[in-house]
Structures are given as C-alpha cells and as structure tokens.
Amino acid sequence: MATLGEFEVLVMLSVLRLGDAAYGVAVRKELAARTGRNPSRGTVYATLRRLEEKGHVESQLGEPTAERGGRAKRFLRPTRAGLEALSGSLRDLDRMREGVGLPAPEEA
Amino acid sequence: MSAPTGGAPRRLVRSVVGALVTMLAGRDHADAMLGDLDEEAAARSGGALLRGFWYAREASSLVAGLVVERARGALGGAGAHWAGAGWDELRTAFRGIRRRPGGPALVALTMAVALTGVTTVFSLVHAAWLRDLPWDDDRALVRVFSAYGGLDGATSRTAVAPEVLRSVVDASPALVGAGAWTVGETVHFDTGEKTVRLDAPRVTHGLFGLLGVEAERGRLFTPEEETPGADAVVLLSDAFWRSAFGGDDDVVGRTMVLDGAAHRIVGVVPPAAAPVEPDVWRPLALGPEWYVDGRLGWEMLDVVGRLAPGTDAPAATRSLSEAFAARSPDRAQRLRQSVVAVPLREEMLGATGRVLLGLLAAAVLVVLVACANVATLLVARFEERARDIAVRRSLGATSGALARLALMESAVVCALGGAAGLALTQLALAGLTRSRIDLLAPLGRLQVSPAVVLFTLLAVGGTALVVGLAPAYRARRVEAQAVVREGGGRAHGTRTGAATRRTLVVVEIALALVLMSGVAVSLRSLHALTRVDPGFRPGGLVAARLEMPAGRLARERAAGWDRVTERVAAIPGVDAAGLVYALPLTGTAWSASFSLVDPDPDQAELEPGANMRPASPGYFQAAGLKVVRGRGLSEADGPDALPVVVVDETLGRRFWPGRSPVGRRVVLGVFLDRDTATVVGVVSDVRDQGLHAPDSGHMYFPVAQSPQRTMTLVARSTRDLPAMGPALREAVREVEPRMPVVSVERAEERVRAALAGPRVATLVLAGFGAVAALLAALGIFGVVGWTVRGRIREIGTRVALGAARRDVMALVLGQVGRLWVLGAALGVAGGAAAGATLDRIVPGGAAVEPWVLALTAAAMGVLALLAALVPVVRALAVDAAEALRGG
Numbered sequence: 001m002a003t004l005g006e007f008e009v010l011v012m013l014s015v016l017r018l019g020d021a022a023y024g025v026a027v028r029k030e031l032a033a034r035t036g037r038n039p040s041r042g043t044v045y046a047t048l049r050r051l052e053e054k055g056h057v058e059s060q061l062g063e064p065t066a067e068r069g070g071r072a073k074r075f076l077r078p079t080r081a082g083l084e085a086l087s088g089s090l091r092d093l094d095r096m097r098e099g100v101g102l103p104a105p106e107e108a
Numbered sequence: 109m110s111a112p113t114g115g116a117p118r119r120l121v122r123s124v125v126g127a128l129v130t131m132l133a134g135r136d137h138a139d140a141m142l143g144d145l146d147e148e149a150a151a152r153s154g155g156a157l158l159r160g161f162w163y164a165r166e167a168s169s170l171v172a173g174l175v176v177e178r179a180r181g182a183l184g185g186a187g188a189h190w191a192g193a194g195w196d197e198l199r200t201a202f203r204g205i206r207r208r209p210g211g212p213a214l215v216a217l218t219m220a221v222a223l224t225g226v227t228t229v230f231s232l233v234h235a236a237w238l239r240d241l242p243w244d245d246d247r248a249l250v251r252v253f254s255a256y257g258g259l260d261g262a263t264s265r266t267a268v269a270p271e272v273l274r275s276v277v278d279a280s281p282a283l284v285g286a287g288a289w290t291v292g293e294t295v296h297f298d299t300g301e302k303t304v305r306l307d308a309p310r311v312t313h314g315l316f317g318l319l320g321v322e323a324e325r326g327r328l329f330t331p332e333e334e335t336p337g338a339d340a341v342v343l344l345s346d347a348f349w350r351s352a353f354g355g356d357d358d359v360v361g362r363t364m365v366l367d368g369a370a371h372r373i374v375g376v377v378p379p380a381a382a383p384v385e386p387d388v389w390r391p392l393a394l395g396p397e398w399y400v401d402g403r404l405g406w407e408m409l410d411v412v413g414r415l416a417p418g419t420d421a422p423a424a425t426r427s428l429s430e431a432f433a434a435r436s437p438d439r440a441q442r443l444r445q446s447v448v449a450v451p452l453r454e455e456m457l458g459a460t461g462r463v464l465l466g467l468l469a470a471a472v473l474v475v476l477v478a479c480a481n482v483a484t485l486l487v488a489r490f491e492e493r494a495r496d497i498a499v500r501r502s503l504g505a506t507s508g509a510l511a512r513l514a515l516m517e518s519a520v521v522c523a524l525g526g527a528a529g530l531a532l533t534q535l536a537l538a539g540l541t542r543s544r545i546d547l548l549a550p551l552g553r554l555q556v557s558p559a560v561v562l563f564t565l566l567a568v569g570g571t572a573l574v575v576g577l578a579p580a581y582r583a584r585r586v587e588a589q590a591v592v593r594e595g596g597g598r599a600h601g602t603r604t605g606a607a608t609r610r611t612l613v614v615v616e617i618a619l620a621l622v623l624m625s626g627v628a629v630s631l632r633s634l635h636a637l638t639r640v641d642p643g644f645r646p647g648g649l650v651a652a653r654l655e656m657p658a659g660r661l662a663r664e665r666a667a668g669w670d671r672v673t674e675r676v677a678a679i680p681g682v683d684a685a686g687l688v689y690a691l692p693l694t695g696t697a698w699s700a701s702f703s704l705v706d707p708d709p710d711q712a713e714l715e716p717g718a719n720m721r722p723a724s725p726g727y728f729q730a731a732g733l734k735v736v737r738g739r740g741l742s743e744a745d746g747p748d749a750l751p752v753v754v755v756d757e758t759l760g761r762r763f764w765p766g767r768s769p770v771g772r773r774v775v776l777g778v779f780l781d782r783d784t785a786t787v788v789g790v791v792s793d794v795r796d797q798g799l800h801a802p803d804s805g806h807m808y809f810p811v812a813q814s815p816q817r818t819m820t821l822v823a824r825s826t827r828d829l830p831a832m833g834p835a836l837r838e839a840v841r842e843v844e845p846r847m848p849v850v851s852v853e854r855a856e857e858r859v860r861a862a863l864a865g866p867r868v869a870t871l872v873l874a875g876f877g878a879v880a881a882l883l884a885a886l887g888i889f890g891v892v893g894w895t896v897r898g899r900i901r902e903i904g905t906r907v908a909l910g911a912a913r914r915d916v917m918a919l920v921l922g923q924v925g926r927l928w929v930l931g932a933a934l935g936v937a938g939g940a941a942a943g944a945t946l947d948r949i950v951p952g953g954a955a956v957e958p959w960v961l962a963l964t965a966a967a968m969g970v971l972a973l974l975a976a977l978v979p980v981v982r983a984l985a986v987d988a989a990e991a992l993r994g995g
Contacts, residue, residue, distance in 0.1 A: 024144040041166050042173015045141055049133060050177060061140070067150045071143030074136075 004056070004089040010035065011047050012086045015057060015076050023062070023073045024048065048076065056082030118160065125167040132174035141170060212521045215482045218883065219525025219575075222478035223567055224532040225876055226471035231537055231560045233464045241453060242380040244320025245414075249452040250421050251383075252277055252286065252411040252428065256445055265448065267291050267407040270398045273312075275435050276447055277411060282427035283449075286413035287315025289384065290392065294818065296658050296848070297388075298365040299352075305655055305848050306348070307386035308366065310393070316381060318414055325349070326360035326375025329391045339393035342371040348387040349376045364388075367658035383412065383456060412452060424449040463869050466626075469942070470876045473623045477880040479571050480616040481887050483578040484609045486518055488894065490579045511580035518576030519569075526568035530556060533564075578608055606895070610927060613887040617931025617968060618938055620877075620884035624964045625939035627877035630870040632960070637866055642859055643794030644692055645732030649824050649855035650832045651691045656817045657846045665815035666747055671843045672821065673724050679835050681827040686727030687811050687819045689720070692794040693858040694820075702776035702807070704763060705784060718759055718807040719796060720776075722814050728754075728791055730824045731855075738770035738789030745810040751785035752810065756793050759805030776807075785809065799862050822855065829854050881971060884931075888975040892924055896979045900986055908988035920983045924976040932965040939964070 004012060014030040015022045028044045031037065051057045062073040078086070125145075130138040145166060152159055243249060253265035254272060268277065268288065277286045289311040297304045313329040316322070324346060333339055342364060344353070353359045363370045366388075377389070398406070415424055428447035433440035440446065454461075537554040654672065656665050669687055677685040689698060698720045725741045727733075736757060745752050753774060760769040769787045776783065796803045811819065821840075825832050833852045840849055896903070903916055939961050 024141060025148055040169040040173060041145075042169040042171070042176070044173075045133075045170055046173035046177035049137060049174070059140075061136075064143075065147075067147055068143035069146040071139050071146065073143060074140030 003092070004085050007039070007043065007047055008051060008056075009086065009089050011044065011051065012056065012078060012082060015078055016086075020075070022076045027076070051082065052076075055079055056085055121164065121167070125171065128171050129174065132171065132178060145170065212517070212524075215485050215521045216524040216528065218478050218482055219522050219571060220528035220532065221879060222475045223526050223529030223564065223571070224536065225879070226468070226475050226567060227529055227533040227560060227564050228536045228540075229464065229468045229471040229872075230563050231533060231554060231556065232540075233468050234557065234559055234563070235554055236461050236464055237453075241456070246452060248415045249319070250283075250413050250415060250424060250449040251452050251455045252283075252413050253448050253450065254407055254445060255448045256443060268409045268411045268447070269407050270394055270409060272432065272435075272447060273409055273411060274399060276428060276431045277413060280413075280424070280428050280431055282416055282419045282424035283413040284416050285314060285318045286411055287312050287318045288392065288409040288411040289315060289382065289389070290408050291410055293390075294655065295366040295388075295390075296368075296655070298368070300365075303657075303846065303848055305850055306366070306388055308342075308388045308390055309384065309386050310390045311343075311382075312392050315412065316377060318412065319382060321377060321381045323375040324378040325357070326373070328375060328377070329389075333391040334393050336393045336395045339391045340369060340371045341374045341391060342366065343389040344373060344376045345381070345385055345387055345389070346376060346379045347385070352387075366390075383452070384410070413449060415449075421449045421451050463865070467869065467872055467876075470623055470626060470873050473619050474876045474880050475567070475571060476574075477616050477619045477623075477883045479574045480612045480619070481883040482518070482521070482571075482575045484612045484616075484887055484890060486514065486575060486579040487608050487612070488890065489517075490514060514579040515572070515576035518579070519572040522568045522572040522575060525571075526564050530561065530564050533560070578612060581608070606891075606898075609891045609894070613884070613891045613927055614930045614934065616880075616884040616887045617928060617972070618934035620880040621932060621935025621964055621968050622938040622942050623873075623877045623880045624968065625935075625961050626942065627870075627874050628960045628964050630866075630873050634863075634866050634870045637799050637863060640795060640799045642692060642799065643733065643792055644855070645824075646855035646859050648826065649731065649822055650829055650836065650852065651855050651858075652821045652823075652836055652840070652852045653850040654819055654821055654840065655848050655850060656815075656819075657844075658817075662815050663747055665817065666812045668844055668847070669724065669811055669815060669819060672840055672847070673726060675839045675843045676821060676823055676836060677726065679823070679825075679832075679839050681832075681835075682823045682825045684726055684730035685821065685823040686730040687722075687724035687821055688727045688731070689722045689811075689816060689819060691731075691820050691822065691855055691858060692796045693799075693862045702774045705773035705775060718755075718805050719803060721806050721808045722811040722816050722819070723808045724811050727808075727822065730822050732824075733794065734792040736790045736792055737768060738787070740789055740791065741808065741810050746812050749813070751783075751813050752788045753785045754789045754791055754808040755787055756791050756806045756808075758793050758802060759807060760790050762805055774807075799859075881968070884968070885971050885975040888924065888927060888972050889978065891927070892920060892976045893979040893982070895923060896920060896983045903983055903986045904988045907986060913984055916983050916986070917980060920976065920980050921973075924972050928969050928972045932968060935968070936961045936965055 010031060011027060014027045014034075017034075018026050018030055024045060027048065028039070028041070031039060031044070048057070052059060056079060057076045058079050059074045059076050062075055064070050064072045126138070126142055129141055132138075133141060145163075148166070149159060149163055152162060154162075241249070252268060254268050255265050273286065273288055277283065280286075289309040291309070293307075293309050295306050295308040297306050311329070313331050313334060316328050322328075323343075326343075329341065329343065333341055344359065349355060349359060359373055360375060362373050364373060365371070371390070379385070392409075413424070415421070419427075425446075425448045428449060429440075432445065432447045436445070534556045537556065541554045656668055660668065673685055673687055676682065679685075702718065723741060725743055725745070728735060728740045735754075737760075738754075741752070741754060753776075755763075755769050763769065764772060769790055772787045773784055774787065776785065791808065793802065794806065795801075796806070821836075823832065823836065827835075829852070836852060837849050840847055899919075903919070906915065906919075
C-alpha cells in the first residue's frame with residue numbers, strides 16, 4: 001500500500017479540513033495557521049502536484065476572476081486511494097508512537 | 109488592489125516566471141499556480157518595491173520547488189530522496205547557522221582565505237593561458253627566430269635578418285604570411301617646445317593585417333610606403349595618440365617632426381595592436397643594400413608568422429630550416445644557423461607560466477588543507493549536537509536526511525566563503541595590477557572575469573562536497589543508542605567521530621608538509637639567487653641612459669661621447685665613470701654574430717654569437733669588472749687606431765679553450781671602416797639575462813670605434829642618487845645641451861628587479877605554506893584538546909591510581925606523536941612526488957632533497973608539539989578528585 005511522507009500527510013490533512021474551499025492558497029494558509037510552520041510555496045505546490053500524480057487528490061477548475069489575472073482556481077479533493085493512504089500513514093504513526101516516552105512539544 | 113501588472117521589468121519577470129512554471133507543471137496546473145500567486149500578490153500591502161521583492165521570492169520558490177520535484181521524478185528511488193527535501197534542508201541549515209554563528213563563521217573565514225588564494229592564482233593562470241591573445245586565431249601565430257646550434261645541441265635565438273625574412277620566411281609554404289618590426293629603434297620627436305624620445309620601430313605593412321588589427325583612425329601603411337624616400341609617414345599607438353594629441357579626432361594628416369624630418373600621420377592603431385606597443389610605428393623601408401648576402405648576419409627584425417592550416421610550429425621549423433639551408437648552405441653548415449618557429453603564446457608567457465602553474469598547485473593544496481580543517485570543525489559541530497541528532501533520529505529523521513543536512517550546512521558556509529573569497533580576489537588582482545611586477549607584465553590588466561566566477565562556483569561546489577562528506581558520513585552512522593551510550597549527550601562525541609577527525613588531521617599534516625617542503629626549496633633557490641655574484645659591483649653605481657641627437661656622423665658621435673664621459677668623471681664625488689651600451693640585467697641584448705680569422709683546428713663550436721657591448725675605456729673600472737688577461741680598452745683605441753675587442757672569460761673559453769684569446773683576430777661588421785679586430789684582453793664575466801644562469805659571453809669594443817646613438821653612462825660615486833641624479837643631468841646638459849637623459853637609476857635597482865619575480869613567487873608560496881601550517885596546527889590543537897576533554901575522567905582515575913605527570917604527558921603526547929608520524933610519512937612521500945612542480949617556482953630551483961624533507965617534517969613535529977601545548981597543560985592540571993566527582 002502506498003504510504004505518504006510527513007509533509008504529504010500534512011498537506012492531505014489540510015486539503016481534508018478545507019473541504020470545498022481547498023485550493024493552493026488556502027491549503028498553504030491552513031498549514032501555516034495550524035502548525036506554525038511556514039513551508040515555502042515551492043514545497044507546497046510541488047507536493048500538491050505529486051499527490052495528484054500519485055492519484056491521492058483530484059482537481060477541478062473554478063471560475064476565472066480578475067484579481068487572479070483572469071486565471072481559474074484549481075480546487076482539490078482527496079480521492080478514495082488518497083484517503084486510504086492517509087489513514088494508513090496515520091495508523092502507522094500511532095502504532096509506532098505507542099509506549100514511547102516523548103517530551104511534550106513546545107507550544108509555538 | 110490589482111494584480112501586479114504594468115512596468116516593463118515586471119512584465120518581463122512575469123512572462124519569464126509564466127514560461128518556467130508552464131514548462132515545469134504543464135499549462136493547466138501552471139495557470140492555477142500563477143493565478144494563486146497573483147491572488148496573493150494582489151492581497152499584499154506595501155510599496156511597489158516591497159511587493160516586487162515578495163513576488164520575486166515567491167516565484168523563485170515555486171520554480172525551485174517544481175524543479176526539485178522534476179528531479180525527484182527523474183532520479184527516482186534514492187536520488188529522489190536526496191533531491192526532494194533539499195529546499196527545506198537549506199532552510200534548516202540556515203536556521204542552524206543563525207542560531208550558532210561562531211563555528212560557521214570560522215569555517216567561512218577559513219574557506220574565504222583558502223579560496224582567495226586559489227582564485228587569485230587561477231585568475232593569473234587564466235589570464236596567462238586560457239584567455240585568448242587579442243589577435244585573430246592567435247593559436248596559429250608563431251614567433252620566428254634565427255637560431256644558432258651551439259654545443260650539446262643548445263641553440264641561441266636571435267632576431268631575423270631582412271634577407272632571411274624575404275627569401276626564407278616570406279617564401280615559406282608553412283606560413284600563410286609574416287610580419288616584422290625592427291628591434292629597439294627610437295626617434296627624437298621635436299614638439300616645438302622640447303625633444304622627446306619615442307619608441308619607433310619600423311614595421312612591415314602586412315603585420316597588422318596578419319594579426320587581424322585594423323586602424324582605429326585613418327589607415328595602415330601601404331606596400332608603396334616601404335620604399336626609401338616614400339616612408340616619411342607614421343602610425344600612432346592609441347596610448348600615444350591620447351597622451352600627446354589628447355585623442356584629437358583630426359590628428360590624421362598632421363605632421364610630426366621625427367629626428368628632424370617631417371612625417372605625416374596616416375593613422376592610429378588600437379591598443380594591443382602588436383606584441384610590442386611602441387609610441388609610433390614607421391614603415392620598414394629598406395634599400396637594396398640590405399639584401400646582399402653579406403647582410404645576412406644583420407639580425408634586426410622581430411618576426412611574427414601565421415601558420416598555414418594543418419601545420420604546427422615544429423613542422424614550420426623544419427620547413428623554414430630546410431629553406432634556409434637551401435638558400436645559404438654555407439651558413440647552415442658552418443654556423444649551424446637555422447630558422448625556427450615558436451608558438452607566440454608560449455613566447456609571450458615563458459617563465460611566468462611555469463611559475464604560475466607551480467603556485468596554482470600550491471594554492472590547491474591550501475584549499476585541500478582548509479577542506480580537511482573545516483571538515484573536522486563540521487564533524488565536531490555534529491558531534492556536539494549528538495543529542496539533537498539522536499532525537500531527530502528517534503523521531504524518524506532518516507540517516508539520509510541528516511547527511512543532506514550536513515552537506516547543506518557545508519554548502520552554505522562554503523558559498524559564504526566563496527563569495528568573500530571572490531571579493532578578496534578582486535582586491536588582490538587590483539593590487540597585483542598596480543604592483544607592476546615584471547613577471548606579471550605579460551598578463552595585462554587583471555580582473556575577475558566570468559571564467560573566474562565560474563571557477564569559484566566550481567571550487568565552492570567541490571569544497572562543499574569534500575567538506576560535507578565527512579560529517580555527512582558521520583551523520584549517517586549516528587545511532588541514537590550509540591550516542592546515549594558513548595557520549596551521554598556530552599560534547600565528546602563518539603568513537604567513530606574521533607577516528608574521522610584524527611584521519612582528517614593526518615591528511616592536514618601531510619598536505620601542509622608537502623607545501624612546506626615546496627617553500628623550503630623555493631627559499632633555498634631564492635637564497636642561492638641572492639648570493640649569485642652578478643659580476644659587477646652595483647653598489648654606489650648610478651646609470652643614466654643617454655641618446656645622441658639625430659643627424660650626427662659617427663666621428664661626431666664619438667667625440668660627443670668623449671666629452672660627456674669626461675665631464676661626468678669630473679663631477680665632485682665621482683670616483684670613476686664610463687660608457688657602456690647597456691648595463692647588465694637591463695634586459696637589453698645586442699646579439700650579433702662574428703667569425704674567427706684563424707680558428708683552432710680542434711675548435712668544435714661554430715656558433716659565432718656573442719652579446720655585443722660597445723664601451724668606453726673607463727667602463728670596466730667604474731662597473732667593477734676585472735681585467736683578467738691582457739689589457740682593457742684604452743684611450744689609444746680611437747677611431748683611427750686598429751680595431752680591438754675585449755672578450756669575457758666565458759667567450760674566451762668557448763672559442764679558445766685552454767688557450768689565451770689575446771692576440772687572436774675576429775671579424776665583425778660593427779667598426780667604422782674595417783671589419784677585422786684583434787682581441788687585446790679578457791675581463792671577468794657578468795650575469796646579464798638573469799641571475800639564475802650564466803650568459804653565453806660578451807664582446808666589448810671601444811665606443812670610439814663604433815659610436816652608437818644610445819649608450820648608458822655609469823658613474824661610481826660615494827654620493828647617493830638624489831644628489832647624483834641632478835648633478836649628472838646638469839653635467840650632460842653643459843656639454844651636450846640637446847642630448848636627452850632618458851633615465852637615471854641606481855644599478856642596484858636592476859639587481860633588485862631581477863630578484864623581484866622570484867621573491868614575490870616565494871613570498872606567495874610561503875604565505876600559502878604558513879596558512880597550511882597554521883591550519884594543520886589548529887587541527888592538531890582541536891583534536892588533541894578535544895580528546896583531553898573527553899578523557900578527563902580517565903586521566904583523573906589514572907592520577908588517583910598513582911600515575912605520574914610523566915605518564916599523563918605520555919598519554920597526550922603519544923597521540924600527537926602518532927598523528928605526526930602518520931602525517932609526516934604521507935607528507936614526505938607527497939613532497940618528493942610534488943617536487944617536480946614546486947621547484948619550478950623559482951628559477952634555477954634547488955631539487956627537493958631528502959634532508960629538506962626531513963627538516964620540514966621535523967619543523968612540522970615542533971609545530972605539532974606547540975599546538976598540543978595547551979591541551980597537555982590542561983591534562984596535567986587535572987585534579988583526580990575533581991575529575992571523578994565532576995566527570
């Protein structure tokens with residue numbers, strides 16, 4: 001079964017959280033808002049592109065708007081395979097985590 | 109707010125970004141990504157400049173991310189992993205450096221120093237070799253010389269006679285063309301206010317065309333102007349046009365008075381129009397008298413030729429020499445005269461190139477030492493962060509990711525070092541250009557060129573890789589448990605880390621040793637050079653170059669020279685004065701051939717060349733040459749007396765081995781009326797063309813019997829130049845008001861100048877050696893000190909159990925000793941191997957001898973002990989109780 005890298009997991013979760021409003025700008029904002037990380041544009045878009053190529057997300061064009069230079073948004077939605085891969089990766093993390101004493105993460 | 113539109117630069121940036129993103133992500137996806145970018149840009153506040161920066165940063169991030177993604181796809185598997193997270197690791201590396209800048213700053217500084225050295229030397233090498241000469245297809249250009257075979261196949265090269273140019277060089281199928289100019293001709297330019305001396309060679313009309321040079325103003329010479337009588341025309345050099353005429357556009361067509369005759373200016377040639385850059389050029393107009401066979405020995409032309417397609421210099425030499433032998437079988441056989449072609453680049457660079465290659469090798473060694481040093485620092489840095497790394501490992505960071513982080517850190521510091529190095533190189537090159545060192549003169553103006561920047565980039569990439577490999581390797585092997593077990597999170601690192609550092613220090617010692625033996629060899633050669641007896645006594649000798657006004661007959665010149673010498677000798681404080689064609693070590697050579705009237709039957713050598721030196725009777729005494737046999741020149745050797753010559757010991761040995769030259773007769777065409785002269789004496793040798801090698805011999809004859817236009821007046825005096833210079837000029841003006849004093853200098857300057865090149869080269873090499881040794885010492889200091897810190901508990905235990913100070917010292921010094929023995933063994937082997945390159949740096953270089961290697965190895969040992977001093981003291985101070993309690 002396909003597994004996801006750490007950053008891919010975060011991006012998938014971000015897409016999930018956003019639901020119908022998931023497109024590039026929103027995904028990046030959501031990631032930044034919830035994790036405090038500030039991943040570069042290149043990293044986020046390259047990951048989205050990869051997830052789509054692997055068939056973990058699919059996309060669909062919205063309406064072009066003037067403020068976007070007449071360009072359409074590309075809305076994202078996880079595929080079934082994507083959801084399976086995501087839950088598989090999360091389950092692996094949980095199982096590995098079990099019983100391991102870790103320092104509490106510092107709050108940003 | 110609207111999307112950032114408008115403005116030509118912005119439109120350009122946007123279309124470039126658009127094209128890149130479309131190329132990388134495909135049209136559909138690119139559209140959405142660019143739309144997102146615009147949307148966010150539109151939402152940003154701030155001035156246009158700030159938004160421009162933001163846009164540029166975000167766009168380059170997007171492009172970089174997509175490129176990495178592409179690479180990941182292309183590489184697949186392991187490679188993908190490496191390419192993948194590069195961007196994030198770069199940020200992590202930066203963050204790490206920002207947090208603890210001390211170590212990385214030291215590393216960047218080390219790299220900056222090492223890279224400055226190698227980049228500067230590379231710039232010189234590049235200027236010397238890789239840069240094209242400023243002429244069309246310069247690799248096909250050759251210098252053509254007359255050559256005379258000497259003993260043991262050695263040849264001496266001289267300029268070419270006009271007849272040889274016409275009948276051999278111009279006619280040769282090996283060359284598509286040739287051009288020539290006369291050697292060392294000057295004229296007096298009467299500006300109306302004063303008389304100025306100009307370098308004014310005569311040149312064949314085809315030279316500039318052959319080099320692909322066109323007139324900057326006006327035109328070049330025509331073939332018709334090579335006729336005596338039609339040759340009162342002149343071409344200005346760009347520099348002279350600017351300095352004398354202020355770059356006046358209307359200069360063409362005006363007249364200049366040269367040597368009393370009006371010359372019409374027909375054009376201006378651009379800078380670097382020919383291998384020499386005189387003030388003005390005149391046409392080479394030679395009458396038929398120059399082309400009779402007896403003039404074959406009048407070698408006055410410097411010749412450049414262009415090789416025919418498919419020919420090389422050795423083939424051209426064969427072809428030219430065969431043609432010469434067919435033209436003059438007698439000279440070819442009796443004098444072993446031939447005509448040779450030498451690649452122009454080689455000829456123009458000569459010694460400089462060899463020195464630079466040696467220095468480049470040395471600079472690369474310094475970079476390697478710096479790399480090893482920096483690698484130990486980075487390993488230590490990783491070790492100190494062992495706990496951090498162990499935690500990352502346990503959190504799932506792969507060993508690959510850690511290795512990437514290590515590489516990224518080294519890349520960042522090396523890049524910083526490279527940038528600083530490039531800036532320092534620019535400064536160094538500006539300084540070198542200003543320094544006007546003779547050795548660098550052929551290279552012209554030095555600056556950081558695109559090729560130098562590219563070289564620096566490659567060097568940075570290479571060093572980053574080399575430097576990053578050790579910590580990357582270490583990072584891959586860090587096991588969480590091992591760190592916890594061995595180091596307990598303290599600053600001592602692991603056992604494998606220690607081994608890595610020790611290995612690197614051994615490498616440093618070895619490389620530093622190779623460099624230091626190079627320094628030792630160069631110092632020995634330089635020392636030998638400074639002790640060479642130049643054959644004359646430069647101390648207290650002042651030399652003035654004088655020129656006889658134009659238009660005087662030979663006898664008038666002879667009388668004029670007499671007057672000047674006599675007057676200068678009468679200056680108070682002048683002990684002796686004399687005239688000579690040129691002082692030794694001035695680079696002035698007047699080589700001419702002669703023949704023996706009654707050669708010894710067993711005289712093997714047929715080469716008739718000698719360095720010709722007209723001189724006045726007082727010269728030998730004033731310059732400090734000793735008359736070894738017979739007599740020197742005397743006042744009695746006047747214009748009407750029998751021609752006489754004095755030879756030096758070398759010349760005497762060459763032509764009359766084991767016999768006295770005195771009383772022998774020679775034929776040479778330099779005297780007023782007759783050609784046969786008698787040898788009346790032998791004087792001591794001088795070193796003329798350089799201090800490192802003896803010359804082929806000089807022949808002195810009375811200036812009264814062969815009065816030249818240009819002579820050097822030498823005066824031995826107890827007064828120094830500031831007092832002597834004006835007195836000398838005044839004395840000359842008194843008796844010869846129209847005679848320009850071209851220059852006045854101390855003869856000592858000449859000796860110093862001859863040593864300047866080797867001195868600078870040795871200095872640079874010694875600088876490299878010192879940096880390498882210092883780095884090696886720092887490496888030893890680091891590794892030993894760090895061992896002592898790590899073993900404090902052990903040392904404390906030993907002391908508690910009754911170990912003496914001696915034992916503790918042995919423990920620490922044992923480690924130093926092992927490092928040194930290994931490093932020295934490798935270094936001595938390397939030094940012996942590198943000797944061939946390093947001993948080129950100073951001419952007449954001493955060989956890399958075993959005792960030199962042994963001595964440098966011993967010096968390195970002393971340095972190692974010094975470096976270990978502080979750690980040893982620290983180890984001795986260990987208090988048992990404290991160590992056990994605190995450890």
